[in-house]
Amino acid sequence: MNPGIFTYLSSGLFLGWSLGANDAANIFGTAVGTRMVRFATAALIASIFVILGAVISGAGASHTLGKLGAINTQPGAFMAALAAALSVYLMTERGLPVSTSQAIVGGIIGWNIFMGQPTDPGIVSKFAFAWVASPVMAGIMSAVLFALARVLLRRVKIHLLRLDHYTRWGLILVGAFGAYSLGANNIANVMGVFLNVSPFRDLQLGPVTLSSAQQLFLLGGMAIAVGIYTYSERVMMTVGQDIVRLTPVAALVVVLAQSLVLFLFASQSLAAWLAAHHLPHLPLVPVSSSQAVVGAVIGLGLITPGERIRWDIVRNISIGWLLTPTVAALISVVGMFVLQNVFNLPVRP
Amino acid sequence: MRAYNGLTMKLPSLFGGTRGLEAQIDLYFDKVQEAGLVFGRAMEIYLNRGVSGEFEELVRRVTAVEEEADDLRREIETQMTTHTLIPELREDVLSLIEQVDEVTNHYEAAVYSFYVQKPQIDEAYRDDFAELARMAQQTAEEMVTAARAFFRDLSAVRDHVKKVQFYESEADRITTRVGRQIYESTMDLARKMHLSSFLERLDSIADTAEDIGDKLSILTIKRMV
Numbered sequence: 307m308n309p310g311i312f313t314y315l316s317s318g319l320f321l322g323w324s325l326g327a328n329d330a331a332n333i334f335g336t337a338v339g340t341r342m343v344r345f346a347t348a349a350l351i352a353s354i355f356v357i358l359g360a361v362i363s364g365a366g367a368s369h370t371l372g373k374l375g376a377i378n379t380q381p382g383a384f385m386a387a388l389a390a391a392l393s394v395y396l397m398t399e400r401g402l403p404v405s406t407s408q409a410i411v412g413g414i415i416g417w418n419i420f421m422g423q424p425t426d427p428g429i430v431s432k433f434a435f436a437w438v439a440s441p442v443m444a445g446i447m448s449a450v451l452f453a454l455a456r457v458l459l460r461r462v463k464i465h466l467l468r469l470d471h472y473t474r475w476g477l478i479l480v481g482a483f484g485a486y487s488l489g490a491n492n493i494a495n496v497m498g499v500f501l502n503v504s505p506f507r508d509l510q511l512g513p514v515t516l517s518s519a520q521q522l523f524l525l526g527g528m529a530i531a532v533g534i535y536t537y538s539e540r541v542m543m544t545v546g547q548d549i550v551r552l553t554p555v556a557a558l559v560v561v562l563a564q565s566l567v568l569f570l571f572a573s574q575s576l577a578a579w580l581a582a583h584h585l586p587h588l589p590l591v592p593v594s595s596s597q598a599v600v601g602a603v604i605g606l607g608l609i610t611p612g613e614r615i616r617w618d619i620v621r622n623i624s625i626g627w628l629l630t631p632t633v634a635a636l637i638s639v640v641g642m643f644v645l646q647n648v649f650n651l652p653v654r655p
Numbered sequence: 656m657r658a659y660n661g662l663t664m665k666l667p668s669l670f671g672g673t674r675g676l677e678a679q680i681d682l683y684f685d686k687v688q689e690a691g692l693v694f695g696r697a698m699e700i701y702l703n704r705g706v707s708g709e710f711e712e713l714v715r716r717v718t719a720v721e722e723e724a725d726d727l728r729r730e731i732e733t734q735m736t737t738h739t740l741i742p743e744l745r746e747d748v749l750s751l752i753e754q755v756d757e758v759t760n761h762y763e764a765a766v767y768s769f770y771v772q773k774p775q776i777d778e779a780y781r782d783d784f785a786e787l788a789r790m791a792q793q794t795a796e797e798m799v800t801a802a803r804a805f806f807r808d809l810s811a812v813r814d815h816v817k818k819v820q821f822y823e824s825e826a827d828r829i830t831t832r833v834g835r836q837i838y839e840s841t842m843d844l845a846r847k848m849h850l851s852s853f854l855e856r857l858d859s860i861a862d863t864a865e866d867i868g869d870k871l872s873i874l875t876i877k878r879m880v
Contacts, residue, residue: 341742467673
């Protein structure tokens with residue numbers, strides 16, 4: 307294997323680091339920020355389950371991303387991921403809402419433009435549907451789950467200490483599921499563009515075979531884990547202290563709703579099962595965990611008397627849906643042009 | 656060895672839940688209620704017969720119950736800090752228990768002051784003092800019910816806190832009315848001040864219970880699912 311490949315993979319690994327640094331807080335932010343779960347526990351669980359989710363269930367969303375534009379040169383893949391990372395950085399710097407999922411789509415569309423090949427509008431519509439549907443679904447799920455929890459808790463009249471004890475364990479278990487779903491859904495953002503240029507060969511480890519894609523996902527998962535360990539603690543503390551004060555049960559519901567949405571947009575077996583039973587199934591597309599969280603919190607607000615939707619937040623998210631891919635696509639096209647013409651790299655196959 | 660020691664042995668483990676701690680908190684509230692009942696009976700006897708053997712026995716019982724409640728409180732505090740609980744709830748419960756402890760202290764202090772100072776309460780004021788002592792005890796009793804509801808049935812806390820507020824304002828009303836009557840009477844000033852200090856001591860039980868009721872209202876809003 308050419309060690310130079312890691313230079314090309316570096317942009318994806320950086321995206322992975324950034325994902326771990328920021329998005330782990332969507333899963334464990336409230337729990338760690340309010341000291342319900344220790345950071346060391348949260349980081350260990352999140353890292354293990356992100357990697358498992360990425361390696362075991364990461365193929366679905368990555369496959370759809372591949373259909374958007376199959377990048378088949380290493381410099382091209384490098385630039386697409388770098389464009390996504392740079393647009394995430396630039397927009398975050400300006401305080402604009404941003405999602406890696408939307409940025410990487412821009413990076414790939416940039417590749418299509420650079421190559422002069424059309425982008426399949428059918429696939430683009432799948433992404434557009436998923437981005438709008440994911441926060442809406444998270445909102446509906448959190449409202450339903452919270453209403454159920456409320457009815458149940460008022461009926462069962464569980465002792466407050468016991469409820470907190472269970473909630474704490476619930477936050478750890480749901481956090482593990484959330485991390486798994488995050489890995490499964492979002493590894494596509496990190497490593498999806500490198501699938502066609504993977505330097506790995508299938509690896510036999512006893513009874514387990516790790517495909518070339520799975521090895522890429524393992525590497526990406528490890529980058530996410532590094533992001534979690536090195537940077538996510540301060541993000542979690544901010545999330546826990548700055549955002550709306552949620553009761554522990556509400557926090558649990560928000561994480562669960564968000565995790566279910568990410569899982570639904572990632573699980574190939576669930577999609578296959580639904581298809582086999584002639585039921586409508588969701589496209590397997592990387593979606594934004596941050597936007598799912600916002601949707602879930604809005605959902606809680608809707609069933610809480612006296613709360614109103616903050617339309618400014620909804621508007622900002624909508625702006626992000628259009629602005630992020632556009633910015634990333636622009637950077638991607640310009641970047642590929644520069645790589646080809648200034649650095650003489652073989653961006654075209 | 657005290658009766659509740661068997662329960663303190665049951666340390667809540669990682670998977671064993673919080674049952675031991677729950678039982679201790681229940682037992683603690685039992686003790687606060689018991690102290691209130693003994694206080695009520697002691698006041699009844701003092702107002703009818705002054706300091707008697709029976710009254711002295713009840714003073715000793717209030718002290719004993721208060722000490723038991725103190726031991727339990729310390730045990731709960733130790734267990735709360737080592738228990739896998741959400742820190743915010745732990746802090747809230749600890750400060751609640753600390754505040755409830757003030758009520759038992761007030762009970763003890765009240766009966767002791769009657770025992771030591773033996774205030775002369777004229778026939779004309781005896782029923783009022785008895786009524787004030789009953790209202791104070793009832794305020795505290797309702798506060799304990801509200802505190803129990805905080806742990807088991809949050810939706811019921813509000814009803815009990817409403818009653819706490821009602822009984823406390825009744826206690827205030829009696830204190831003001833009787834205080835005015837005392838100061839309008841022909842008693843010498845030292846006796847007026849002496850008697851009104853007992854009114855205030857009894858009323859402080861209701862005041863403390865009301866403060867706890869207010870705290871419970873806030874804690875409940877914070878926790879309401």
